[in-house]
Amino acid sequence: xxxxxxxxxxxxxxxxxxxxxxxxxxxxxxxxxxxxxxxxxxxxxxxxxxxxxxxxxxxxxxxxxxxxxxxxxxxxxxxxxxxxxxxxxxxxxxxxxxxxxxxxxxxxxxxxxxxxxxxxxxxxxxxxxxxxxxxxxxxxxxxxxxxxxxxxxxxxxxxxxxxxxxxxxxxxxxxxxxxxxxxxxxxxxxxxxxxxxxxxxxxxxxxxxxxxxxxxxxxxxxxxxxxxxxxxxxxxxxxxxxxxxxxxxxxxxxxxxxxxxxxxxxxxxxxxxxxxxxxxxxxxxxxxxxxxxxxxxxxxxxxxxxxxxxxxxxxxxxxxxxxxxxxxxxx
Numbered sequence: 001x002x003x004x005x006x007x008x009x010x011x012x013x014x015x016x017x018x019x020x021x022x023x024x025x026x027x028x029x030x031x032x033x034x035x036x037x038x039x040x041x042x043x044x045x046x047x048x049x050x051x052x053x054x055x056x057x058x059x060x061x062x063x064x065x066x067x068x069x070x071x072x073x074x075x076x077x078x079x080x081x082x083x084x085x086x087x088x089x090x091x092x093x094x095x096x097x098x099x100x101x102x103x104x105x106x107x108x109x110x111x112x113x114x115x116x117x118x119x120x121x122x123x124x125x126x127x128x129x130x131x132x133x134x135x136x137x138x139x140x141x142x143x144x145x146x147x148x149x150x151x152x153x154x155x156x157x158x159x160x161x162x163x164x165x166x167x168x169x170x171x172x173x174x175x176x177x178x179x180x181x182x183x184x185x186x187x188x189x190x191x192x193x194x195x196x197x198x199x200x201x202x203x204x205x206x207x208x209x210x211x212x213x214x215x216x217x218x219x220x221x222x223x224x225x226x227x228x229x230x231x232x233x234x235x236x237x238x239x240x241x242x243x244x245x246x247x248x249x250x251x252x253x254x255x256x257x258x259x260x261x262x263x264x265x266x267x268x269x270x271x272x273x274x275x276x277x278x279x280x281x282x283x284x285x286x287x288x289x290x291x292x293x294x295x296x297x298x299x300x301x302x303x304x305x306x307x308x309x310x311x312x313x314x315x316x317x318x319x320x321x322x323x324x325x326x327x328x329x330x331x
Contacts, residue, residue, distance in 0.1 A: 066111035083293030165198025223248025280324030
């Protein structure tokens with residue numbers, strides 16, 4: 001996809017390259033107000049950004065891909081980052097950026113201003129139509145991961161998270177658990193909602209009492225913070241919507257004198273690397289984290305190289321990994 005150049009701005013404003021360069025580099029004193037306004041207006045219409053930072057970071061043939069992530073503390077995302085870095089082509093550089101949920105659009109604008117050729121967005125997009133139009137205006141191809149819904153604007157990489165929730169529910173029900181709590185974040189992203197919906201619907205289909213919902217931040221501290229609520233629920237099993245929460249829950253239960261899984265079973269979601277090294281090791285629904293990273297990188301490089309209009313929807317499978325934090329319910 002051709003990016004807007006300074007030549008395009010000069011042509012649009014009907015002035016010389018030198019004029020555009022000097023005005024955009026804050027050397028506009030020698031030009032009339034009318035000329036300055038023409039250049040600025042042309043720049044805005046075409047969506048041109050000076051590419052100074054990108055020029056410093058790369059050679060002229062190297063493509064720069066920005067990856068927007070929620071955080072770097074969750075091993076899920078650090079593993080994805082490492083996978084992308086391990087598999088990136090020689091003519092690609094990656095620029096990783098984290099941003100808070102309410103600052104996503106600002107983060108994307110920052111990446112565009114830094115001269116990215118393409119974007120991988122691994123966060124929930126609140127206004128996908130507006131974002132799509134903004135990136136179209138700036139000729140920036142992008143793909144999204146399954147934190148966002150598929151609105152048909154661009155390529156998406158996702159896993160069947162509804163089925164992942166069903167796998168977790170089926171495992172606990174097969175083990176005889178009927179009083180279950182779901183520990184989830186306050187604001188559910190698209191994929192998190194699919195996990196919990198799958199779990200709840202499976203319980204309904206098998207006439208299991210509706211799980212108790214306990215909300216808390218999506219991290220270890222969040223899991224640790226709701227231990228008293230978990231104990232009050234008298235649940236025999238816990239479904240934590242990610243492994244980080246599950247780790248915090250296990251620590252909190254141990255501090256209160258509860259043994260996992262003898263007193264209460266715990267299942268997580270993601271299968272981050274540390275899950276198998278915990279004592280006891282964590283039963284979880286495994287997402288193919290490395291495959292997600294590889295597929296995302298392959299799709300965005302394809303869009304940059306081929307510039308075709310075909311949309312790709314990559315759906316990967318989850319898998320139940322039974323370890324030591326779940327056992328059959330003891331009456």
